[in-house]
Amino acid sequence: MGGTGGRDGGAAVRLRPGLRVARRGPCEVQVGVDPRWAVRVRGLSGAQADRLLADGGRSLDGGLPPPVLDRLDQAGLLRGPARRTRRAVPALQPEVVAHGLVRADGDGHAVLHRRAGATVRVEGLDAVGVTVARVLAASGVGRLRVVDESAVRAEDVGAGLADVGTPRAAALTAALARWAPRVRVVGADASDPPDVAVTVARDAVDPAQVLALAAADVPHLPVAVREADALVGPFTGGAVGIGAACLRCLDLHRAAADPAWPAVLAQLVARRRPPVAGPTAVLACVVGGLVAAEVLAHLDGDRPRTVGGQYVVPVPDAVPRLDRWPVHPDCGCTGLG
Incomplete structure:
Protein backbone atom coordinates (compact mmCIF):
# COMPACT_ATOMS: atom_id res chain seq x y z
CA MET A 1 0.00 0.00 0.00
CA GLY A 2 2.48 2.60 1.14
CA GLY A 3 1.69 5.69 3.17
CA THR A 4 -1.54 7.41 2.30
CA GLY A 5 -1.36 10.60 4.27
CA GLY A 6 -4.42 9.47 6.23
CA ARG A 7 -3.36 11.62 9.18
CA ASP A 8 -4.20 15.15 8.12
CA GLY A 9 -3.57 17.91 10.60
CA GLY A 10 -4.83 15.90 13.55
CA ALA A 11 -8.14 15.03 11.90
CA ALA A 12 -9.80 11.86 13.06
CA VAL A 13 -8.37 8.75 11.41
CA ARG A 14 -9.58 5.17 11.27
CA LEU A 15 -8.33 1.85 10.03
CA ARG A 16 -9.14 1.12 6.43
CA PRO A 17 -12.33 -0.93 6.10
CA GLY A 18 -11.81 -4.64 5.70
CA LEU A 19 -8.63 -4.97 7.76
CA ARG A 20 -8.58 -7.87 10.20
CA VAL A 21 -7.07 -7.19 13.62
CA ALA A 22 -5.83 -9.98 15.89
CA ARG A 23 -4.16 -10.04 19.31
CA ARG A 24 -0.71 -11.61 19.28
CA GLY A 25 -0.07 -11.17 22.98
CA PRO A 26 -1.09 -9.06 25.98
CA CYS A 27 0.64 -5.97 24.55
CA GLU A 28 0.92 -6.86 20.86
CA VAL A 29 -1.62 -6.64 18.03
CA GLN A 30 -1.43 -7.56 14.33
CA VAL A 31 -3.25 -5.27 11.90
CA GLY A 32 -3.95 -6.94 8.58
CA VAL A 33 -3.48 -10.52 7.41
CA ASP A 34 -2.21 -10.01 3.86
CA PRO A 35 1.62 -10.01 4.05
CA ARG A 36 1.73 -7.06 1.64
CA TRP A 37 0.71 -4.74 4.47
CA ALA A 38 0.30 -6.68 7.72
CA VAL A 39 1.87 -4.82 10.66
CA ARG A 40 2.74 -6.04 14.15
CA VAL A 41 2.23 -3.33 16.76
CA ARG A 42 4.09 -3.93 20.03
CA GLY A 43 4.33 -2.14 23.36
CA LEU A 44 0.65 -1.33 23.72
CA SER A 45 -1.23 -1.06 26.94
CA GLY A 46 -4.23 -3.32 27.39
CA ALA A 47 -6.59 -0.43 26.70
CA GLN A 48 -4.71 0.55 23.54
CA ALA A 49 -4.76 -3.02 22.23
CA ASP A 50 -8.48 -3.22 22.96
CA ARG A 51 -9.04 0.00 21.00
CA LEU A 52 -7.41 -1.43 17.89
CA LEU A 53 -9.26 -4.71 18.27
CA ALA A 54 -12.61 -2.93 18.61
CA ASP A 55 -11.97 -0.26 15.96
CA GLY A 56 -15.19 -0.78 14.00
CA GLY A 57 -14.76 2.57 12.25
CA ARG A 58 -14.24 4.63 15.41
CA SER A 59 -11.59 7.32 15.52
CA LEU A 60 -8.18 6.10 16.69
CA ASP A 61 -6.89 9.54 17.67
CA GLY A 62 -6.41 10.02 21.37
CA GLY A 63 -6.42 6.30 22.01
CA LEU A 64 -3.06 5.34 20.50
CA PRO A 65 0.40 6.88 20.87
CA PRO A 66 1.64 8.95 17.89
CA PRO A 67 4.43 6.46 16.99
CA VAL A 68 1.84 3.71 16.57
CA LEU A 69 -0.37 5.92 14.40
CA ASP A 70 2.70 6.91 12.36
CA ARG A 71 3.59 3.29 11.74
CA LEU A 72 0.06 2.40 10.71
CA ASP A 73 -0.04 5.43 8.43
CA GLN A 74 3.30 4.57 6.81
CA ALA A 75 1.96 1.09 6.10
CA GLY A 76 -1.07 2.66 4.43
CA LEU A 77 -3.54 1.21 6.91
CA LEU A 78 -5.23 4.46 7.96
CA ARG A 79 -7.84 6.58 6.28
CA GLY A 80 -8.98 10.07 7.10
CA PRO A 81 -12.57 11.03 7.83
CA ALA A 82 -14.91 10.48 4.89
CA ARG A 83 -16.04 13.73 3.28
CA ARG A 84 -19.29 12.13 2.19
CA THR A 85 -21.00 8.83 2.66
CA ARG A 86 -20.92 6.57 -0.38
CA ARG A 87 -22.58 3.20 -0.42
CA ALA A 88 -22.28 0.30 -2.81
CA VAL A 89 -24.95 -2.29 -3.37
CA PRO A 90 -24.24 -5.27 -1.07
CA ALA A 91 -23.19 -7.51 -3.96
CA LEU A 92 -20.40 -5.06 -4.85
CA GLN A 93 -19.20 -4.36 -1.31
CA PRO A 94 -16.36 -6.92 -1.59
CA GLU A 95 -15.02 -4.97 -4.59
CA VAL A 96 -15.08 -1.70 -2.61
CA VAL A 97 -13.31 -3.22 0.39
CA ALA A 98 -10.64 -5.16 -1.51
CA HIS A 99 -9.77 -2.34 -3.91
CA GLY A 100 -9.86 0.16 -1.07
CA LEU A 101 -7.08 -1.87 0.53
CA VAL A 102 -4.87 -2.23 -2.56
CA ARG A 103 -5.24 1.31 -3.93
CA ALA A 104 -2.89 3.96 -2.62
CA ASP A 105 -5.75 6.43 -2.11
CA GLY A 106 -7.94 3.84 -0.42
CA ASP A 107 -10.90 4.73 -2.64
CA GLY A 108 -12.54 1.50 -3.74
CA HIS A 109 -15.65 3.43 -4.82
CA ALA A 110 -13.65 5.12 -7.61
CA VAL A 111 -12.93 1.68 -9.08
CA LEU A 112 -16.63 0.83 -9.17
CA HIS A 113 -17.50 4.20 -10.68
CA ARG A 114 -15.10 3.64 -13.55
CA ARG A 115 -16.35 0.09 -14.17
CA ALA A 116 -19.99 1.17 -14.07
Missing part, protein backbone atom coordinates in the same frame (compact mmCIF):
# COMPACT_ATOMS: atom_id res chain seq x y z
CA GLY A 117 -19.38 3.47 -17.03
CA ALA A 118 -17.62 0.83 -19.13
CA THR A 119 -18.85 -1.39 -21.94
CA VAL A 120 -17.28 -4.79 -22.59
CA ARG A 121 -18.05 -6.95 -25.61
CA VAL A 122 -17.81 -10.73 -25.11
CA GLU A 123 -18.01 -12.84 -28.25
CA GLY A 124 -18.08 -16.62 -28.05
CA LEU A 125 -20.37 -17.84 -25.29
CA ASP A 126 -19.13 -21.28 -24.42
CA ALA A 127 -18.47 -21.99 -20.73
CA VAL A 128 -15.43 -19.67 -20.82
CA GLY A 129 -17.31 -16.77 -22.40
CA VAL A 130 -20.23 -17.19 -20.01
CA THR A 131 -17.83 -17.16 -17.06
CA VAL A 132 -16.15 -14.01 -18.35
CA ALA A 133 -19.48 -12.22 -18.69
CA ARG A 134 -20.69 -13.41 -15.30
CA VAL A 135 -17.52 -12.31 -13.47
CA LEU A 136 -17.49 -8.93 -15.20
CA ALA A 137 -21.13 -8.38 -14.25
CA ALA A 138 -20.44 -9.39 -10.65
CA SER A 139 -17.45 -7.01 -10.60
CA GLY A 140 -19.51 -3.93 -11.41
CA VAL A 141 -19.10 -3.51 -15.18
CA GLY A 142 -22.08 -1.46 -16.28
CA ARG A 143 -22.75 -2.64 -19.84
CA LEU A 144 -22.10 -5.92 -21.61
CA ARG A 145 -22.50 -6.90 -25.24
CA VAL A 146 -22.79 -10.65 -25.61
CA VAL A 147 -22.37 -12.12 -29.08
CA ASP A 148 -22.87 -15.70 -30.25
CA GLU A 149 -25.20 -16.85 -33.02
CA SER A 150 -24.98 -20.52 -32.10
CA ALA A 151 -27.56 -22.36 -30.01
CA VAL A 152 -27.29 -23.50 -26.40
CA ARG A 153 -25.99 -27.05 -26.20
CA ALA A 154 -26.47 -29.56 -23.41
CA GLU A 155 -22.94 -28.92 -22.13
CA ASP A 156 -23.71 -25.20 -21.77
CA VAL A 157 -26.32 -25.88 -19.09
CA GLY A 158 -23.55 -26.56 -16.56
CA ALA A 159 -22.14 -23.11 -17.29
CA GLY A 160 -25.43 -21.49 -16.33
CA LEU A 161 -27.34 -21.28 -19.62
CA ALA A 162 -30.81 -22.76 -19.92
CA ASP A 163 -33.15 -23.81 -22.71
CA VAL A 164 -31.10 -26.01 -25.01
CA GLY A 165 -31.59 -24.92 -28.61
CA THR A 166 -32.16 -21.21 -27.91
CA PRO A 167 -29.54 -18.68 -29.08
CA ARG A 168 -26.67 -18.47 -26.63
CA ALA A 169 -26.71 -14.66 -26.56
CA ALA A 170 -30.41 -14.59 -25.65
CA ALA A 171 -29.95 -17.28 -23.00
CA LEU A 172 -27.04 -15.41 -21.40
CA THR A 173 -28.96 -12.13 -21.48
CA ALA A 174 -31.77 -13.81 -19.55
CA ALA A 175 -29.31 -15.34 -17.10
CA LEU A 176 -27.57 -12.02 -16.49
CA ALA A 177 -30.93 -10.46 -15.67
CA ARG A 178 -31.12 -12.94 -12.79
CA TRP A 179 -27.47 -12.85 -11.71
CA ALA A 180 -26.84 -9.09 -11.93
CA PRO A 181 -30.01 -7.15 -12.75
CA ARG A 182 -28.21 -3.81 -12.47
CA VAL A 183 -26.07 -4.68 -15.53
CA ARG A 184 -27.33 -3.45 -18.87
CA VAL A 185 -26.97 -5.91 -21.74
CA VAL A 186 -26.81 -3.92 -24.98
CA GLY A 187 -27.18 -5.06 -28.56
CA ALA A 188 -24.22 -6.49 -30.41
CA ASP A 189 -24.79 -4.06 -33.27
CA ALA A 190 -24.59 -0.90 -31.15
CA SER A 191 -22.68 1.80 -33.00
CA ASP A 192 -20.47 3.06 -30.18
CA PRO A 193 -17.28 1.01 -29.73
CA PRO A 194 -16.80 -0.96 -26.51
CA ASP A 195 -14.07 -0.13 -24.04
CA VAL A 196 -12.74 -3.70 -24.35
CA ALA A 197 -13.61 -6.65 -26.59
CA VAL A 198 -13.05 -10.28 -25.64
CA THR A 199 -13.11 -12.94 -28.36
CA VAL A 200 -13.43 -16.56 -27.20
CA ALA A 201 -12.92 -19.10 -29.97
CA ARG A 202 -12.42 -22.82 -30.32
CA ASP A 203 -8.85 -23.88 -31.26
CA ALA A 204 -7.73 -20.49 -32.60
CA VAL A 205 -9.01 -16.92 -32.87
CA ASP A 206 -9.69 -15.80 -36.42
CA PRO A 207 -6.99 -13.27 -37.37
CA ALA A 208 -9.60 -11.34 -39.36
CA GLN A 209 -11.57 -10.67 -36.17
CA VAL A 210 -8.50 -9.36 -34.41
CA LEU A 211 -7.55 -7.23 -37.42
CA ALA A 212 -11.04 -5.68 -37.51
CA LEU A 213 -10.85 -4.77 -33.82
CA ALA A 214 -7.37 -3.34 -34.28
CA ALA A 215 -8.57 -1.25 -37.24
CA ALA A 216 -11.38 0.08 -35.03
CA ASP A 217 -8.81 0.94 -32.35
CA VAL A 218 -10.62 -1.24 -29.79
CA PRO A 219 -8.58 -2.79 -26.96
CA HIS A 220 -9.09 -6.51 -27.26
CA LEU A 221 -8.16 -9.82 -25.66
CA PRO A 222 -8.22 -13.02 -27.75
CA VAL A 223 -8.90 -16.37 -26.08
CA ALA A 224 -8.45 -19.75 -27.76
CA VAL A 225 -9.86 -22.86 -26.08
CA ARG A 226 -7.99 -25.85 -27.48
CA GLU A 227 -8.33 -29.61 -26.97
CA ALA A 228 -7.10 -29.65 -23.37
CA ASP A 229 -5.74 -26.18 -22.68
CA ALA A 230 -6.50 -22.53 -23.39
CA LEU A 231 -4.53 -19.51 -24.58
CA VAL A 232 -5.28 -16.04 -23.22
CA GLY A 233 -3.76 -13.02 -24.94
CA PRO A 234 -1.97 -11.02 -25.98
CA PHE A 235 -3.94 -7.95 -24.89
CA THR A 236 -3.61 -5.33 -27.62
CA GLY A 237 -5.42 -2.51 -29.40
CA GLY A 238 -6.02 1.15 -28.78
CA ALA A 239 -3.31 2.56 -26.54
CA VAL A 240 -2.83 -0.86 -24.93
CA GLY A 241 0.40 -2.64 -25.67
CA ILE A 242 1.89 -0.14 -28.11
CA GLY A 243 5.26 -1.61 -29.01
CA ALA A 244 4.33 -5.02 -27.57
CA ALA A 245 3.63 -8.24 -29.44
CA CYS A 246 0.13 -8.75 -30.86
CA LEU A 247 -1.61 -11.95 -31.93
CA ARG A 248 -0.29 -11.60 -35.49
CA CYS A 249 3.24 -11.37 -34.07
CA LEU A 250 2.67 -14.72 -32.35
CA ASP A 251 1.33 -16.28 -35.55
CA LEU A 252 4.36 -15.03 -37.48
CA HIS A 253 6.70 -16.48 -34.85
CA ARG A 254 4.85 -19.81 -35.07
CA ALA A 255 4.99 -19.76 -38.85
CA ALA A 256 8.74 -19.19 -38.68
CA ALA A 257 9.06 -22.30 -36.49
CA ASP A 258 6.46 -24.28 -38.48
CA PRO A 259 5.95 -23.24 -42.12
CA ALA A 260 2.68 -25.21 -42.23
CA TRP A 261 1.13 -23.16 -39.40
CA PRO A 262 -0.76 -20.73 -41.71
CA ALA A 263 -2.47 -23.69 -43.42
CA VAL A 264 -3.30 -25.27 -40.07
CA LEU A 265 -4.59 -21.97 -38.71
CA ALA A 266 -6.89 -21.50 -41.70
CA GLN A 267 -8.48 -24.88 -41.00
CA LEU A 268 -8.81 -24.19 -37.27
CA VAL A 269 -10.75 -20.96 -37.80
CA ALA A 270 -13.02 -22.40 -40.51
CA ARG A 271 -16.65 -22.38 -39.40
CA ARG A 272 -17.68 -25.51 -41.30
CA ARG A 273 -16.46 -27.93 -38.64
CA PRO A 274 -18.73 -30.24 -36.63
CA PRO A 275 -19.32 -29.33 -32.94
CA VAL A 276 -16.64 -30.47 -30.53
CA ALA A 277 -16.66 -30.81 -26.77
CA GLY A 278 -16.22 -27.60 -24.84
CA PRO A 279 -13.76 -26.82 -22.02
CA THR A 280 -13.77 -28.70 -18.75
CA ALA A 281 -15.49 -27.02 -15.83
CA VAL A 282 -12.19 -26.29 -14.09
CA LEU A 283 -10.63 -24.86 -17.25
CA ALA A 284 -13.66 -22.64 -17.85
CA CYS A 285 -13.55 -21.28 -14.30
CA VAL A 286 -9.80 -20.58 -14.29
CA VAL A 287 -9.62 -19.14 -17.79
CA GLY A 288 -12.81 -17.12 -17.40
CA GLY A 289 -11.48 -15.62 -14.18
CA LEU A 290 -8.11 -14.79 -15.75
CA VAL A 291 -9.75 -13.12 -18.72
CA ALA A 292 -12.06 -11.07 -16.50
CA ALA A 293 -9.09 -10.05 -14.34
CA GLU A 294 -7.20 -8.83 -17.41
CA VAL A 295 -10.20 -6.82 -18.62
CA LEU A 296 -10.77 -5.30 -15.19
CA ALA A 297 -7.08 -4.40 -14.87
CA HIS A 298 -7.41 -2.35 -18.06
CA LEU A 299 -10.68 -0.72 -16.97
CA ASP A 300 -9.15 0.10 -13.58
CA GLY A 301 -6.23 1.91 -15.23
CA ASP A 302 -3.63 -0.80 -14.66
CA ARG A 303 -1.52 -2.70 -17.19
CA PRO A 304 -2.85 -6.18 -18.00
CA ARG A 305 -0.28 -8.94 -17.56
CA THR A 306 -0.98 -10.27 -21.04
CA VAL A 307 0.30 -7.15 -22.79
CA GLY A 308 3.07 -8.68 -24.88
CA GLY A 309 2.34 -12.08 -23.37
CA GLN A 310 0.00 -15.03 -23.40
CA TYR A 311 -1.32 -17.26 -20.63
CA VAL A 312 -1.25 -20.97 -21.31
CA VAL A 313 -3.66 -22.85 -19.03
CA PRO A 314 -3.49 -26.66 -19.31
CA VAL A 315 -5.71 -29.49 -18.11
CA PRO A 316 -5.60 -31.11 -15.57
CA ASP A 317 -3.81 -28.80 -13.13
CA ALA A 318 -5.06 -25.54 -14.74
CA VAL A 319 -2.03 -23.65 -13.39
CA PRO A 320 -1.45 -20.67 -15.72
CA ARG A 321 1.94 -20.11 -17.33
CA LEU A 322 2.65 -16.65 -18.74
CA ASP A 323 4.77 -16.73 -21.91
CA ARG A 324 6.39 -13.54 -23.18
CA TRP A 325 6.75 -12.91 -26.92
CA PRO A 326 8.81 -10.30 -28.78
CA VAL A 327 7.35 -8.10 -31.49
CA HIS A 328 7.83 -9.75 -34.88
CA PRO A 329 9.76 -7.48 -37.24
CA ASP A 330 7.43 -8.29 -40.16
CA CYS A 331 4.23 -7.42 -38.29
CA GLY A 332 2.57 -4.10 -39.06
CA CYS A 333 2.05 -3.43 -35.36
CA THR A 334 5.69 -2.30 -35.16
CA GLY A 335 4.63 0.94 -36.79
CA LEU A 336 2.21 1.82 -34.02
CA GLY A 337 3.13 4.42 -31.40
